[in-house]
Amino acid sequence: MKVYTLAEYAGMDTEPEILFWVGCAGSFDPRAQKITQALVKILHHAGIKYAVLGNEESCTGDPARRSGNEFIFQMMALQNIEVLNMYKVEKIVTACPHCFNTLKNEYPELGGNYTVVHHTQLIQELIDEGKITIEGGAFQGKKITYHDSCYLGRVNDIYEAPRNILNKLDGTLQEAKRSRKNGFCCGAGGAQVFKEEEKSSNDKKVNVERVAELLETDPDIIAVNCPFCTIMMNDGIKNEGKEEDVMIYDISELIVQANKW
Amino acid sequence: MVSQIAFASILGLVASRAYKSYSHIYQSIKLGKDETISGDSGTRWKNVLLVAFGQKKMFKRIIPAVLHLFIYVAFLFTQIELIEIILDGLLGKHRIFASLLGGLYTLIINSIEFLSLGALISTVIFLWRRNLLKVPRLVMPEMKGWPTLDANYILIAEIVLITAIFTMNGADGLLQKLDPVHYPDTGTLVLSSAVGGLFSGLSEGTLHFLERAGWWLHILVVFGFLLYLPISKHLHIMLAFPNVYFSKLKSRGEMPNMPEIMNEVKSMMGLGDPNAEEPPMSEELPNFGSKDIMDLSWKTILDAYTCTECGRCSSVCPANGTGKKLSPRKIMMDIRDRATEVAEVVKEQDYSTEAFDDGKSLFDYISDEELFACTTCNACVEACPVMINPLEPILELRRYKILTDSAGPADWMPMFTSLENTGAVWQMPNERIEWAKELNESKS
Numbered sequence: 001m002k003v004y005t006l007a008e009y010a011g012m013d014t015e016p017e018i019l020f021w022v023g024c025a026g027s028f029d030p031r032a033q034k035i036t037q038a039l040v041k042i043l044h045h046a047g048i049k050y051a052v053l054g055n056e057e058s059c060t061g062d063p064a065r066r067s068g069n070e071f072i073f074q075m076m077a078l079q080n081i082e083v084l085n086m087y088k089v090e091k092i093v094t095a096c097p098h099c100f101n102t103l104k105n106e107y108p109e110l111g112g113n114y115t116v117v118h119h120t121q122l123i124q125e126l127i128d129e130g131k132i133t134i135e136g137g138a139f140q141g142k143k144i145t146y147h148d149s150c151y152l153g154r155v156n157d158i159y160e161a162p163r164n165i166l167n168k169l170d171g172t173l174q175e176a177k178r179s180r181k182n183g184f185c186c187g188a189g190g191a192q193v194f195k196e197e198e199k200s201s202n203d204k205k206v207n208v209e210r211v212a213e214l215l216e217t218d219p220d221i222i223a224v225n226c227p228f229c230t231i232m233m234n235d236g237i238k239n240e241g242k243e244e245d246v247m248i249y250d251i252s253e254l255i256v257q258a259n260k261w
Numbered sequence: 262m263v264s265q266i267a268f269a270s271i272l273g274l275v276a277s278r279a280y281k282s283y284s285h286i287y288q289s290i291k292l293g294k295d296e297t298i299s300g301d302s303g304t305r306w307k308n309v310l311l312v313a314f315g316q317k318k319m320f321k322r323i324i325p326a327v328l329h330l331f332i333y334v335a336f337l338f339t340q341i342e343l344i345e346i347i348l349d350g351l352l353g354k355h356r357i358f359a360s361l362l363g364g365l366y367t368l369i370i371n372s373i374e375f376l377s378l379g380a381l382i383s384t385v386i387f388l389w390r391r392n393l394l395k396v397p398r399l400v401m402p403e404m405k406g407w408p409t410l411d412a413n414y415i416l417i418a419e420i421v422l423i424t425a426i427f428t429m430n431g432a433d434g435l436l437q438k439l440d441p442v443h444y445p446d447t448g449t450l451v452l453s454s455a456v457g458g459l460f461s462g463l464s465e466g467t468l469h470f471l472e473r474a475g476w477w478l479h480i481l482v483v484f485g486f487l488l489y490l491p492i493s494k495h496l497h498i499m500l501a502f503p504n505v506y507f508s509k510l511k512s513r514g515e516m517p518n519m520p521e522i523m524n525e526v527k528s529m530m531g532l533g534d535p536n537a538e539e540p541p542m543s544e545e546l547p548n549f550g551s552k553d554i555m556d557l558s559w560k561t562i563l564d565a566y567t568c569t570e571c572g573r574c575s576s577v578c579p580a581n582g583t584g585k586k587l588s589p590r591k592i593m594m595d596i597r598d599r600a601t602e603v604a605e606v607v608k609e610q611d612y613s614t615e616a617f618d619d620g621k622s623l624f625d626y627i628s629d630e631e632l633f634a635c636t637t638c639n640a641c642v643e644a645c646p647v648m649i650n651p652l653e654p655i656l657e658l659r660r661y662k663i664l665t666d667s668a669g670p671a672d673w674m675p676m677f678t679s680l681e682n683t684g685a686v687w688q689m690p691n692e693r694i695e696w697a698k699e700l701n702e703s704k705s
Contacts, residue, residue, distance in 0.1 A: 068660040
């Protein structure tokens, strides 16, 4: 299974159908790297010709922009757009809702116009087109609680694709008390994941609060769609001492597990 | 005739005072930065119909939504009665619509009475929820003092108003039998005839006094309300409609671009338009982001004056919900209070803020601790029943702190440095594509 970069493709007489935008978490965070690898496996098994940017990829600039640092956002974004336009990229898939949002909603104003999909949308498409099937067995009798990330859900109104995929697994899909439009943040967004939380009058943390709420549904698995949610949930679940009992997986990882890829 | 003159002069006085204070609000909103709100007007009108008139977003919380609906619908319908009162007052007539509309009049007044009863019950429940039950979102720290008084004043005024309506109609019903020439037949008014039962046996003079007292009290409370609105959170009954109309239709995920920075970075990277003229060099370093209400969009100021302090935004805010100081409602209240403070001064200069400097800014109201706690999750934006966006000013103020003040959480410095030097949020020794090695070596 060889992962090709766009630069490598440039030397071949064939073109990739889609660019897989990996993002910083997917590239560097050990936990999120697993999600990247899972999506690569899915693309591979679906027979999709994809490429990554590799070292030519930079942060989309989302955390810079939302922390208030527009200079660094523009530096990142304009550099990325230059690279993407140079390769004449048309379609992008990403496993990170923050990258997804910035590429889809913020790059056009800066001169970057692409069709951008979140990996849950692409996975659903692949299932619908019969390009991948999901083997039964792996999740029999398992309760799966889905956590809506803010930037996929409330910000971009994508609620169905992830649920449709989870419904194809042989576990039971459960809803958290606050879900869909009312979903509760994991605490990472707005560049919060890169700093300590402000002091709290009751010593609460956003991720712990959210994990506690998800645990009320007594799940075996918490399914997420965002590498930063994954990181925050993992921290939160350790805080609750439940890391042995409840697994936190990205939807792509669940597909890989079901198919034992 | 005397009462006609009295009524007309009070009406004139109220109208001129109202004109003055509503113009002041309009000018206060215009203190914000010009911004053209683009987008399809059909969608905007649909929003006004569904969200403002239809109260659609209120129904995320069913109990307060139903209670509020009674007060809202009663308020809308009572306008018919109000128009009649004003016409009667000016023309020296009594219940001018009664003989004109006949049976329809009976239906309208009966509807108003039933809605008013609903509104009365709702008002009492609202007072209970605020003062005894202490619903958490209604007793947060920013609600101490004036905001709580303001809310209670209006609820009490509502009770006075409804009492006046029933007193007026109750006494009128009895007078119709005693003096049909002066008191035209309204048909049977179910609720007020029950109230009239309490007045049975009173003399015609006393009934006449009660009817007039109810009539005057009704209209005076309405006039008072009209003049009180501009200093109250209840301004939402008017501003909710334009606020919903002007709310942005762009994706929530798109932060407003900063073209001046984009162009600067483009020319740094050699991407600029070579034919573009050099921007004139300025002596002063430009300010980026917002530090005061003059830097914020006028729409944000309109948001702030529209806010009725219901606190739905703060009750869903992940930062606020986990004990942080940030409260999106407080941000909106602070912006409104600061706009009011600035407007009070600059109204003497024809609302020009050019020479304005009182040594203060929004940062005297809003602390860094609040600003930097926001996760940009958009829950507050989603929660607001009148489409206020508290996130936009939070991010505008952040921009000022980071770009102009070079302030902000120390934790962010390594992220900024890393982004600048390596293009990644973390400074990592390994390559960006290292995750692929394992896969490249695998067989399947």
